[in-house]
Amino acid sequence: MLYAILCYDSEDVVCSWSKEKDAEVMTSLGGVLEKVAQQGRLGPVARLMPTTAATTIRKGAEAMVIDGPFAETKEQLLGFYVIDCANLDEAVETAKDLARASGSAGSFELRPLAVFNPIPPTL
Amino acid sequence: MTDLAWMHAALVSARPQAVSALLRYFRNLETAEEAYQEASLRALRTWPEKGPPRDPAAWLIFVGRNIAIDGVRRARRQEPLPPEDQISDQEDAEATAVGKLDDADYRDDILRLLFICCHPDLPATQQIALALRIVSGLTVKEIARAFLVGESAMEQRITRAKARIAQADVPFEAPGAVERAERLGVVAAMIYLIFNEGYSASAGEAPLRAPLCEEAIRLARLLLRVFPSEPEIMGLTALLLLQHARAAARFDKEGQIVLLDDQDRSLWNGKMIAEGLALIDKGLRHRRPGPYQVQAAIAALHARAARPEDTDWAEIDLLYARLEQMQPSPVVTLNRAVAVSKVGGAEAALELIAPLEDKLSGYFYFYGVRGALLMQLGRNDEGRIAFDRAIALAKTTAEAAHIRMHLDRLGKIDAPTC
Structure with missing residues (x-):
């Protein structure tokens, strides 16, 4: 079974870490990931940019584009895609295509990736 | 998880929200600040014991407000403060307080x-x-x-x-x-x-x-x-990130200024640049341009160029022209002159800045740019006069040293003809 481990923390707190502190935490996490990778169990790893860089697409007859992160607490995170886009316009277009195809309610939140390791270096 | 470093970070990041809400209650900056300080002290005492609250800002607002109100009552009635747990222990009340805001x-x-x-x-x-x-x-x-x-x-x-x-x-x-x-x-x-x-x-x-x-x-x-929907605030944030991303490359080991063209671009902070680019991209989608967005767009063009010669100077020239319309200022025109010199040559740039001398006669950078343009045209004597002027106006030793470096180069070019 593949598991996704989703990271939640206070963005305010994490964004106010010093460069050294950030590097320290990443190195520490990297140590754990390295072991998992050596066992051949590590999939893609991504770090998202802050929610200030987020854009939300509200599904509907005419998809609505809203600045900012997804804020609806009555809906749950069900999945994600990682898509290479030339710019935000292209990302929005792709999300709108998905919105039309899905036919249900809900939202897509677009978050640019700060870090993306598609294939773990040790595999 | 309630270690000191975590608590410190949580208190710092909750501060603007907590102080500003307390200010609305008490309408007095001094009271609001004191209430926040008191609530922070209480947080440092109670969080390690009871665990951190779900929403530190709401906790601080609630506790801060209680403390300040009790302070007023106590002053009035000379009564002692209620026991600690009556003030700080209010997990349910905290949720209600958040609901109201x-x-x-x-x-x-x-x-x-x-x-x-x-x-x-x-x-x-x-x-x-x-x-x-x-x-x-x-x-x-x-x-x-x-x-x-x-x-x-x-x-x-x-x-x-x-x-x-x-x-x-x-x-x-x-x-x-x-x-x-x-x-x-x-x-x-x-x-x-x-x-x-x-x-x-x-x-x-x-x-x-x-x-x-x-x-x-x-x-x-x-x-x-x-x-979250203000394109100019996106532009401002992007501008700051894109400029700060170059911090490590702006001075050499001797503390001399390194110009954009000469900077070691591998020292630029790629993470900040990526975030800045994402934000300006988001802002420009609104089609409501403003001065911060335009300046961020200029910074973005520099950030996108892997090498100085890849810089899209024609676009930068257009963006500066746009900025001149939005925010007419001789300094903006001076900045534009650098782009103009790259696109249309030094002569055109000199022509552009000629009328600015009256307004910028006390501005170091004006004579620095003028000197560099004159130098490009081989008008070295005039260039030297402009550079001397720039040194006289320099505010930091690094600025003066930077101009002296140009003068040294002039000296070398002149040498054979002497």
């Missing part, structure tokens, strides 16, 4: 707090110091260090600023749309000013003053989080 309240609270610091009666340096003290929560010592002044001088400056604010009319009613936009503009300008205080530092001062740049970025992010 919707996002719109938070948004106007934070804007008000920042706006108060921008009071027009206060000189710019006091505005900045006050914002760093009250909104960011930097200590007087930290602010004094960043401003390169003594601690007692800074203490005085902040006390004076607070006294003026206390006498001034502070707008507590919710602002209308126009007022809100105006306040947002004033606050954005103040944040940019904080950034420039740090950014204009010389190499020797940079380590002390760089925290100002980081603090400005933090405040811009804060503003963007409460106003």
Whole structure:
């Protein structure tokens, strides 16, 4: 079974870490990931940019584009895609295509990736 | 998880929201700040024992308000404070308190707090110091260090600023749309000013003053989080990130200024650039351009160029022309001249800046640019005069040293003909 481990923390707190502190935490996490990778169990790893860089697409007859992160607490995170886009316009277009195809309610939140390791270096 | 470092970070990041909400309750900056301080002390005592609250800001607001109200009552009745757990132990009440404060309240609270610091009666340096003290929560010592002044001088400056604010009319009613936009503009300008205080530092001062740049970025992010649909705030945040990303490459080991074209681009901070590019991309989609977005778009074109020769100078020229229309200023025209020289040659650029001399006769950078353009055209004697002028106007030794380097090169070019 593949598991996704989703990271939640206070963005305010994490964004106010010093460069050294950030590097320290990443190195520490990297140590754990390295072991998992050596066992051949590590999939893609991504770090998202802050929610200030987020854009939300509200599904509907005419998809609505809203600045900012997804804020609806009555809906749950069900999945994600990682898509290479030339710019935000292209990302929005792709999300709108998905919105039309899905036919249900809900939202897509677009978050640019700060870090993306598609294939773990040790595999 | 409730270790000291975590608590410190949580308190720092909850501060703007907590102080600004307490200010709305008490309508007095001094009371609001004291209530926050007291609540923080209580947090340091109770969180390790009971675990951190779900929403630290809401906890601080609730506890801070209780403490301040009790303070008033106690002063009135000379009664002792109720036991600790009656004040701090209110997990359910905390949730209710948050419920009452919707996002719109938070948004106007934070804007008000920042706006108060921008009071027009206060000189710019006091505005900045006050914002760093009250909104960011930097200590007087930290602010004094960043401003390169003594601690007692800074203490005085902040006390004076607070006294003026206390006498001034502070707008507590919710602002209308126009007022809100105006306040947002004033606050954005103040944040940019904080950034420039740090950014204009010389190499020797940079380590002390760089925290100002980081603090400005933090405040811009804060503003963007409460106003997520304002393209100019996206532009401002992007601009600060893109400029600060070059910090490590701006001075060489001897502390000399390194121009953009000569910077080691591998020293640029790729993470900040990526975030800046994402934000300006997002802002420009609104098709409501403003000066911050245009400046960020210019910075973005520099950031996107892997090598100096890849820079899209024609686009930069167009963007500066746009900025000139939005915000006519001789300094903008001077900046544009650099782009013009790359696109249309030094002659065209000299022509563009010729009419600016009256207005910029006291500006180091004007004579630096003029000297460099004259040098490109081989008009070395005139170039030398311009550079001498620039050295006389230089504010930092790095600026003067940078011009001297140009003069040295002139000397070498001249040598064979002598």
